[in-house]
Amino acid sequence: MAAELKKELYGGGVGGEDGKLSTDPEWADVEPVVLQEPEGALAAIAYPDDYAEAMAYLRAVMQAKEHSPRCLRLTEHIIEMNPAHYTVWLYRAANVFALNLPILDEITWLNEVALQNLKNYQIWHHRHLLVENYHPLIASDPAAISAFAASERAFIAQMLSEDTKNYHVWSYRSYVVSKLGLFDDADELAAIEGLIDKDVRNNSAWSHRFFLVFSNPAYATPGAAATAYDAGVPAEVVDREIEYVTGKIRLAPQNQSGWNYLRGVMVKGGRKLASVEGFVSEFVIRLGEERSEGGKEGEGEEGEGEDVLSTHALDLLAEIYAEKGEKEKADLSLRRLGQKWDRIRVGYWEWRRKCLEVGA
Amino acid sequence: MAQSFSQLPEDLRLVKSAHVTYIQSLDSRKDEYDYWLTEHLRLNGLYWGLTSLHLLGQPDALPRAETIDFVLSCQHETGGFGAAPGHDAHMLSTVSAVQILAMVDAFDELETRGKGKAQVGQYISNLQNHETGTFAGDEWGEEDTRFLYGALNALSLLGLLELVDVDKAVQHVAACANFDGGYGVSPGAESHSGQIFTCVAALTIAGRQDLIDKERLGRWLSERQIAGGGLNGRPEKKEDVCYSWWVLSSLEMIGKTHWIDKDQLAAFILRCQDPERGGISDRPGDMVDVWHTVFGLAGLSLLKYPGLQPVDEVYCMPKSTTARVLGH
Numbered sequence: 269m270a271a272e273l274k275k276e277l278y279g280g281g282v283g284g285e286d287g288k289l290s291t292d293p294e295w296a297d298v299e300p301v302v303l304q305e306p307e308g309a310l311a312a313i314a315y316p317d318d319y320a321e322a323m324a325y326l327r328a329v330m331q332a333k334e335h336s337p338r339c340l341r342l343t344e345h346i347i348e349m350n351p352a353h354y355t356v357w358l359y360r361a362a363n364v365f366a367l368n369l370p371i372l373d374e375i376t377w378l379n380e381v382a383l384q385n386l387k388n389y390q391i392w393h394h395r396h397l398l399v400e401n402y403h404p405l406i407a408s409d410p411a412a413i414s415a416f417a418a419s420e421r422a423f424i425a426q427m428l429s430e431d432t433k434n435y436h437v438w439s440y441r442s443y444v445v446s447k448l449g450l451f452d453d454a455d456e457l458a459a460i461e462g463l464i465d466k467d468v469r470n471n472s473a474w475s476h477r478f479f480l481v482f483s484n485p486a487y488a489t490p491g492a493a494a495t496a497y498d499a500g501v502p503a504e505v506v507d508r509e510i511e512y513v514t515g516k517i518r519l520a521p522q523n524q525s526g527w528n529y530l531r532g533v534m535v536k537g538g539r540k541l542a543s544v545e546g547f548v549s550e551f552v553i554r555l556g557e558e559r560s561e562g563g564k565e566g567e568g569e570e571g572e573g574e575d576v577l578s579t580h581a582l583d584l585l586a587e588i589y590a591e592k593g594e595k596e597k598a599d600l601s602l603r604r605l606g607q608k609w610d611r612i613r614v615g616y617w618e619w620r621r622k623c624l625e626v627g628a
Numbered sequence: 629m630a631q632s633f634s635q636l637p638e639d640l641r642l643v644k645s646a647h648v649t650y651i652q653s654l655d656s657r658k659d660e661y662d663y664w665l666t667e668h669l670r671l672n673g674l675y676w677g678l679t680s681l682h683l684l685g686q687p688d689a690l691p692r693a694e695t696i697d698f699v700l701s702c703q704h705e706t707g708g709f710g711a712a713p714g715h716d717a718h719m720l721s722t723v724s725a726v727q728i729l730a731m732v733d734a735f736d737e738l739e740t741r742g743k744g745k746a747q748v749g750q751y752i753s754n755l756q757n758h759e760t761g762t763f764a765g766d767e768w769g770e771e772d773t774r775f776l777y778g779a780l781n782a783l784s785l786l787g788l789l790e791l792v793d794v795d796k797a798v799q800h801v802a803a804c805a806n807f808d809g810g811y812g813v814s815p816g817a818e819s820h821s822g823q824i825f826t827c828v829a830a831l832t833i834a835g836r837q838d839l840i841d842k843e844r845l846g847r848w849l850s851e852r853q854i855a856g857g858g859l860n861g862r863p864e865k866k867e868d869v870c871y872s873w874w875v876l877s878s879l880e881m882i883g884k885t886h887w888i889d890k891d892q893l894a895a896f897i898l899r900c901q902d903p904e905r906g907g908i909s910d911r912p913g914d915m916v917d918v919w920h921t922v923f924g925l926a927g928l929s930l931l932k933y934p935g936l937q938p939v940d941e942v943y944c945m946p947k948s949t950t951a952r953v954l955g956h
Contacts, residue, residue: 303713303714323714327714352668353667353668354668354718355668355715358716393770442816442817443814470864471818472818475806475808475812475818476818478807479817483815483816493802493805494807495805495807495809495844524863528863529807531807531808532808535807613850613853613887613889615887615888615889616846616850616887
């Protein structure tokens, strides 16, 4: 793709034979603006020569409000040296829009830069600006929207193959879903399921699935709070999600993401927690009992015979017991969490026990 | 649950004077590659360094007059501040500028030698999106709850909150809430401890903590502590000292700090120090930097580690500063 981009605009570089702008005939008409800092100023900066020269030319063309192919190439040159310099990016965007360049070309160029700068903020803001300007051009053309959605999904997949939990990529993904209206796009849901299959502990993928399913404007109540029941969500969607997440929890019972998702689904669907008691109990064995089955004789201590495959299950079980009014069992669950299975958060579990007393 | 820290090993202690030396040395590294590469963070960096020194009880370890000169040299006609001279104005550097001037008690110099408080307030309020209530980082419109928090932080310090539509801003934060009780960078984005801090602090400044599901959020935040005592930013991620601040300050704001093990967290932060040359890193044995240093120190301060000045959990500045400026 990149090879098709015009050399005049992309990858053409700046500078004469020695790489300096001062010896490049194309830049001979520009008087560089060198930054003067007072002697001994706090936080004064000593730049390497190439960078200082490029910045001096940048200041000159920015002051002259020049928008031209050479300016675009100058920004590329500086971005290569210092991709975090946000002023350069803003000026680049101004050039793209002033010259009315094909936005897809700029996105193609940006894809390469993004892959080399995974944690950079500016690439995402730049992309955002490009999409905001591109979207109105294709909004009324479903084929163009779906082609663009597919190419963005391919780019996102490539970025995630470098870091499956990159926060910028995931927040950009939710933006694209909203902007292009991809809530019912089967490929989007399939892509997320693929990522969860690869790593069931990918919290970003779980979070995105929740957004796709429960913020779908086809049925979700506009403005419904994320932690509140939504009567608009069809029961079969809630059933499907419970089925999906419980299957994934069985693969990794101590995975927080799955349990948080399950709780979220129960709330959205307005379901009683007790409706999943059977499932949750699979992960808690002989709670509080002294001896394991067939264990050796003798006096054991409380809980010596118990096994807890998931602290999150025991936590949820405590809530289920409380919901059913079985206060002693709820208290035992919370006590065992603080005493043995999750000691680092004993303060939290003790607080929960106090709440039981108050609630009784 | 007593906070004595007497359980910590002998050799695990805060190396205060090494940290002061480290921060003072940052300004003398101008020839280093990293220094100009991080130019876009210069004003933020000064805020991180200065806050560290204040928490260490050495507020005068950076020269006050030069500090004010530098901050004012970054200001534009619009009232906004760039990260360094020659950089475009940006919300984040503007907030850092206001925080620095608040710490060195120099709002009067902003009036006499700078463009004045009102102009700064104007710059910030112009960045509010009147449809959604959120704030952009600059005139180009990148939106992030970091900018919204920054706006409320700086405007409240300047006493100019009335310049913006606080109710609209609050609505936007509420829209960023997630099913797990946390908050993301924008509606629909994954919960992230850093964004949670910005959202909870913004709601606290706005006096709207009533919108927070404190129990659910507190549960999620306390789950960030992992074996070894450190805190992570999201489920199934590695621990990192910066989350000692984002997670802990959020817990503090909603009154749930006792839900995690403070001794173990303090020990984790202390293990991330460079005991000889000073500074704090993300994890034990890594390279130190000023960003992890300030959040490590601020975390220890919130944990009431002895010898540190108390930090304000909403502003990440000394409590003495916010008390003076906000009149608390």
